[in-house]
Amino acid sequence: MPVLDAKGHLVADAWVRVADDAPLPDAPALLSLARLRAEAAAGRNAPLGLLLDPATQPEEIAELLPRLALIAVLLPKSKDGRAFTQARALREHFGFAGEIRATGHVLPDQWRMLQRCGVSTVELPEGADAAQWQRSRAVVDIAYQPAQDGPLPPGGGLGLRRRLAA
Amino acid sequence: MNALVEPIALPDPAFPPHARTYRYDEVDREFLQERIAEFSDQIARRLGGELTEDEFKPLRLMNGLYLQLHAYMYRIAIPYGILNATQLRQLAMIARRWDRGYGHFTTRQNIQFNWTRLEDVPDIMRALADVDMHAIQTSGNCIRNTTTDEYAGADPEEAADPRIYAEIIRQWSTLHPEFTWLPRKFKIAITGAPQDRVAMQVHDVGLVVKRDAAGAIGFEVWAGGGLGRTPVLATKLRDWVPEEALLAYLEAVLRVYNALGNRDNIYKARIKILVRDLGEEFRERVEREFARLPQPTYRLDPEVVADIAAHFAPPPFARLTDAPPAYAAALAGDAAFAAWAKQSVRAHRQPGYASVTISLKPIGGIPGDASAEQMEAVAALAERHGFGEIRVSHVQNLVLPHVRQEDLPAVWQGLREAGLATPNIGLVSDIIACPGMDYCALATARSIPVAQMISERFADLDRQHAIGECFINISGCINACGHHHIGHIGILGVDKRGAESYQITLGGSATNDAALGELVGPGFPYDKVTDAVETILRTYLAERAAGERFVDTYRRIGLGPFKEALYAGA
């Protein structure tokens, strides 16, 4: 499936989802937590990614983070927003610097917010309209709270507001 | 990652020195325009079939649009219940032009229009934006309008002004990137007064603004209160959160909730269930999150607080003295005026001023409804006598917070002409009722007509005075929008094998002594509820000791005598 990058362009996905009983390919591999624990123990070095279940708390995977190049968070339904908190925690508490990818049922209207929580890319269905995603993201460019894209601005008539870059 | 911080430069950040409500500037206006464009685009995508109803529903809800029995219902935000006269006039215009000439003020200090057509929504949004209003986050699983004390800034006993923090919370929660897709809706109430008038303990988060011995501001934080089908009173999380840590602490509470709240069953999804299930662990998790989040990022700068506080500076009060001759003479000379003043006029912190509560509960009327003409009349009175400011109270009435005592007779006259001078504030006919079967798609029974019947039964003012303070709350189903659990007398309409049945609870309270009412016994049919209420009140009058309110007597004697009186013959 195509992937939406930070600027809103669709790019090919270099990662392969690997079932728990399938052999590891040579390409960057996205694994479940159980499989990842097994592979990590085996000392494999190729890029590994984790399919993070919405119910898993980031502290449960803290020791695995140095081995991970990508974490895929999941919105099972668009209104299930646990991924927002997971992404923010991965960045803020654990300093995770790799790619965080939103997967599942993501709406264009959620993209800016996902980014503000530290998400880097979005996995989209085939045929998705990147232009709609860019439009939705551009619509609201004022933020009223600190997030992963910056702290509160100082005082001086601004209240809590600041403008987000394009 | 996206490092995107760019401060906003304002051409002229000078606000009027006596602004009473938060004043929008270009940035806020631009934000609203962006938001209107966004929602108009979403409507277009829905109409064009790009969005399914399932996908569109949370988006329209986030913009205050409900689908009800007969039409869409449009819920408009009145941040912490404060309006200026221009805004109230515009609401009147909207009522006349796009609705049926009236609006409904709610217990969450908002206004609802019950007859909205989808195709009119973009026009209504623009009309609202013209007066710096909107319907954002009035619905949906996000942080809703923060409610506060309708006498804020006027109450003589207030420790600190809650409006400043309500506004800070409004800004912080607006399109919050992490908390817009919560397990369920999230309601915050804040008070700065020793007397709780915001039902703090039945909110997802309740805040009390306090001062320490040195005068510094801090907050008592409660969480996990709520009504609905599982009524729960809130748990106190902290006695003191310093002002600069307010947002950090709220972040911590919401993070724990967003991560762990129930996502499978909407009836178990409110924070109250999580707080109840986790018990002490909930507090520990919040404290752990609070301790590890980077405090500087979330620190509430005192300068930011000062900027926002400037919006709520007191109006330019004149130097007056209490009880001016004109007011004293009217009280002595006009019994009707005196009866109204007794219920509606409240002491003010500024000598020579008073707060006026306007009853939206005429005998036999629909609680909380106001016609376009009435809204205009109130706007005019506010302009003439009250610095142009109006509040919406959580008991579905309106308030003119700052009126000169010498103007009270004129205000009363003006209210009388508009049919708004019912002298029943705090009495049995000052009923809270949800829309129920008349409008609501979820209702299992009527509630407005029950309110009307009770109000008519007790129309006699002397009788109401004899009964004294007593709050009746009515909900048309277990969702409890009418707060029946915390009414002194709570009435819940349910469906019993195809017929309406009304369950009555006694002894609830929404204030400092918050309590959930106790079920008195089997329900009553529609045409017997009013009799039941009358029996309850007769029993109270027979049993009460000197100086007792209904709820005091109930607490002393318990359910027994009421049960006996209600079911003796059965």
Ligand code: HEM
């Ligand atoms: C007519 C359309 C309405 C619908 C469909 C509706 C729906 C609901 C539902 C489903 C709940 C329960 C939420 C839960 O327990 O998780 C609720 C709660 C609530 N509603 Fe409404 N409501 C409506 C109108 C109103 C009105 C007019 C008011 C004010 C008079 C109101 C005030 C409230 C309040 C204060 C609660 C919170 C009770 C709690 O803490 O659980 N609602 N509403």
Ligand code: SF4
């Ligand atoms: S309590 Fe029930 S009937 Fe009344 S407004 Fe709420 S959902 Fe509708």
